[in-house]
Amino acid sequence: MRLLARTRTVAVDTAREIGSVGVEAEDVGYAIDGRNLVDGVSLTVRHGEIVAVLGPNGAGKSTLLGLLTGDLTPRQGTVRIADRPLSAYSQRELALRRGVLPQSVMLSFPFTVDEVVRMGRAPHAGLPGGESEDAVVARCLAETDVAHLADRVYPSLSGGERARVSLARVLAQGAPVLFLDEPTAALDLKHTEDVLRLARERARRGDAVVIVLHDLNLAAAYADRIALLAKGRLLACGAPAEVCTAPVLSELYGHPVDVMRRPGGDELLILPSR
Template sequence: MSLLVEVRNRFGALTRRSCPAVEILPGTAAVAARGVTYALENGTRLVDGVSLEVHPGELVAMLGPNGAGKSTLLGLLTGDLVATGGEVLVGGHPIADLGARELARHRAVMPQSTALAFPFTVDEVVRMGRAPYLGMPCDETDDEIVARCLAETDTAHLARRAFPSLSGGEQARATLARVLAQQAPMLFLDEPTAALDLKHTEDVLKLARDRARRGDAVLVVLHDLNLAAAYADRIALLAGGRMVACGAPEEVCTAPTLSELYGHPVDVMKRPGSGELLVLPRRDAA
């Protein structure tokens, strides 16, 4: 028996359970943090009383300096971490009330990195995104969905390559294809552009924006302020585990706010012609 068949069989066992789809209650966010806190055993708070909502149809970018609590907050919103205070709601329902398969059909998560111990091909990795739907009817076949996701992420030519043989950027795109294949209405992307070149960076943010325009809720963790300002509907700024500001890019991307947040002076201006916000760090003249 192949490793992929073993994986499919393991997920397939879930099809014997009753896992209805998550219903987003009218007027509620796709996911919401209500005063959530995450503290270590020694009392250190990595996330401290943060509230954040992401609604269907919007792209929210989360930014902040290293150690701000971005990935920890993401883990709380996805259910990978359990809050030590406050609550997380998915479609108006407490996240703890949702089963693993039910949650997997509501949200898909792209981690900062993906490590595989076995030489699965890219095609096999992307097909793993279909695991939550094994045994369920679907308008499209898995083959059609996988092919489309490979095309959207420019990885179709890599389909037969072993995932561990890919470059960091290629692995990131293949992982994104798996996330898209999950067809969840909520996308969590943790630094999806970190290993990508210029073209693929823009492609990924365009894809995320397009998914939001089609009605999905998208939360993306970024370090690039200019990318966030260009593509996000709202920007959430974190520092020290707390929310510093959250709003439209032009509201939160101000020179005083960003200079204080990052401890480095910046200038914020608009690109002539387009009016696009540009954030530029000040540099001492040589």
């Protein structure tokens, strides 16, 4: 009976109803030494969509992500996941609700790739039902193109391989809200496209996906909405064609930018003027 009671305390609704709120920030702010890193940002991300967060270095992108995930505590405002404040969740409940891929993962112990990906299943220990751990791990290894590395020791991998293994671990978590901080930074062209297509597929299945990116063209190609940050404030948020205009981006990045359409299609091409 005690085991059943303990299971109930971590039972969290992880439904993925398209269009329902996945994560919501209301007037959040964060400061260090009197300097506002995030200032009065409100943002809602719904299940079934990708929101890309863009902005120059120091704009507050990773800080905002930290507030949305609960890794940072806002000095003002509220963050909710599934209409509940983050403070209402235990750490295990949060792990069942949201998966987080940071910019870098420091792991020096000689775990194999398979073992690292299985770490993503830890929040589900003791919970009934669902897909078997072996099946989830095998699927996530295949989706991120690291199945052939399953027996390799994590510290021996290249930077791009480590990035894909870390993503596989987050995907194995099975959370309906995903936060990815620069997931393509160490990847080659093929794997960059693979990761964004995978994020697109997770959104299609009903996940709410937040991605911090520096590549404007990737964001325009794969995101449903783009949130532009400047000096910790939300400059604009909307469909790529609405917010990715030459005047807005040129001002945001302090460099002239050309925005055009790919010949024969509607996809945006965003290039620095040279």
